Amino acid sequence: MDDLIVSDPAVMSGKPVIRGTRVTVESILERLGAGERVNDLVASHPRINEDAIRACLRFAARALHAEIQYPHPLHV
Numbered sequence: 001m002d003d004l005i006v007s008d009p010a011v012m013s014g015k016p017v018i019r020g021t022r023v024t025v026e027s028i029l030e031r032l033g034a035g036e037r038v039n040d041l042v043a044s045h046p047r048i049n050e051d052a053i054r055a056c057l058r059f060a061a062r063a064l065h066a067e068i069q070y071p072h073p074l075h076v
Contacts, residue, residue, distance in 0.1 A: 004055035016059060018052045021045065028056040 006019045016025040023045055031041060038053055 002055045002058055004052050005059045018048050018056070021047050023048055023052075025056045025059050028053055029060055032057075 004019050005016050005025060007014050007016045011017055012022055012024055017023055018025070018028070028041065032038070032053075038050055041053060042049055
């Protein structure tokens with residue numbers, strides 16, 4: 001597991017965060033998805049760096065590897 005991403009019930013209700021911060025993986029993904037650039041994220045959070053942002057992406061990718069079935073409409 002990536003040691004840059006941690007989860008502690010006492011921090012942000014246990015959501016995965018960047019180690020040593022209260023910055024959630026969720027917030028990083030949302031901001032990237034909204035079009036914010038990596039260097040803008042780093043500039044707005046002095047305690048994170050590009051490695052931490054890449055760790056967020058790896059964490060999300062691993063989460064999607066869970067063995068679940070995605071619903072889809074049947075075409076008749």
